[in-house]
Amino acid sequence: MDVLSDAITSMRTGRPHAGRTEQHGSWGVRFPDSEGAGFHVVLQGTCWMLPSDGEPIALGPGDVVFMPHGRGHGLADSPHTPLAAFRGSLLGPFAEDAASPDTASPDTLLLCGAYFLDRARPHPLLGELPQALHIPARLGRHPELRSAVELLGGELERARPGTSAVLTSLLDMLLLYVLRAWYEEQSGHMSTGWAAALHDRAVSEALRAIHRDPAHPWTVETLGQAAGLSRAAFARRFTALAGQPPLAYLTWWRMTVAARLLRESELPLRAVAARTGYASEFAFAKAFKREYGVAPGGYRRHGQESAGALAATSLAQR
Incomplete structure (x- = not known):
């Protein structure tokens, strides 16, 4: 199993959204804090990303900046340009070109959008990310990312049959x-944390084993065997890189899987318990309530009500 994909899946809700924006002359926009995780891609021209704290970031053609925590920020042609409040929502429906009345070719062309994320239980892999991730365009680096950007730009430039479904898939990509x-950029510079954990052979093998089969009766020793290390060496290495002991992460991931099954399926509690490594429904319910503060049945009812509210909101936006 792919730990990065699982981490995203465990937090994603709703549909992602995006639109193209043209900017002419001097301009500046302030984006407020958001429940979503926003992103901007420079398709043409240059601009500056202005974090709520930290130094301005110069962006050039092909640059991508991602705000995983939904912090407010600004975009402008210059760090010194006054910022006007953003009108609209990055979490709204797919937008048409937000074009200026100016018929001249835009100085800057942007692709902007956002993802819905459930921040109630963020995966630690995403929790350690900085306020803004800047991926500069570099010749020969990250060709898949560049291809996805080009495809997205093309789909948003001209709507065609199937565009809505294509955009959703491309935004996930x-x-x-x-x-x-x-x-990948950080793996060579960090000796601890998830960037190091994902690129450490032993720890990544243990993580894949946990994600592949969370119901297995894993112990520190058997996870160490999967990682090719002794029990003690594995426990030290995993804790140092992942920031928590292996069995603590195992329990956390089991409960995360259980919560998703309760929200998204009608499986009986005994089946959810079995899929997450618990021999009895009682043991599972006790562990789940300790983790979430509510019994599994109550969590399922609340999740269904929330899903209904989200669906109603999505329909109202269209």
């Missing part, structure tokens, strides 16, 4: 390619 590119 873009998110994974952005995170993959970031972790």
Whole structure:
């Protein structure tokens, strides 16, 4: 199993959204804090990304910037340009070109959008990301990401039959390619954390084993065997890189899987318990309530109500 894909799947809700924006002359936009994770791609021209804290980031053609925590930020032609409040929502429906009345060719052409993320239980892999991930365009680097950007730009330039479905798939691809590119860039510079964990052979093998079969009766020793290390060496290495002991992560992931099954399926509790490594429904319910503060049945009812509210909101936006 792919740990990065699982981490995204465990947090994603709803449909991602995106649109193209043309900018002419001097311009500046302030984006407020958002429940979503936003992104901007420079298709043409240059601009500056202005984090709520930190130094301005110069963006050129092909550059991608991703805000995983939904923090407010600005975009402008210059770090010194006053910022006007953004009108609209990056979490709204797919947008048409937000074109200026100016008929001249735009100075800057942007692809902007956002993903819905459930922040109630963020995967630690995403939790450690900085406020802004800047992936600069470099010749020969991350060709898959560049291809996804080109395809997205083309689909948003002219709507055709099937565009809505294609955009959803391309935006899912873009998110994974952005995170993959970031972790590849960071792997050589970080000795601890998830960038190092994903590129460490032993720890990544243990993580894949947990994600592949969370119901297996894993112990530190058997996970160490999967990683090719002794029990003690594996426990030290996993804890140092992942930031928590292996069995703590195993329990966390089992409960995350259980929550998703409760939200998205009608499986009886005994089946959910079996799929997440618990021999009895009682043991599972006790562990789940300890983790979430609510019994599995109550969590399922709340999740169905929330899903209904999200669906109603999505329909109202269309």
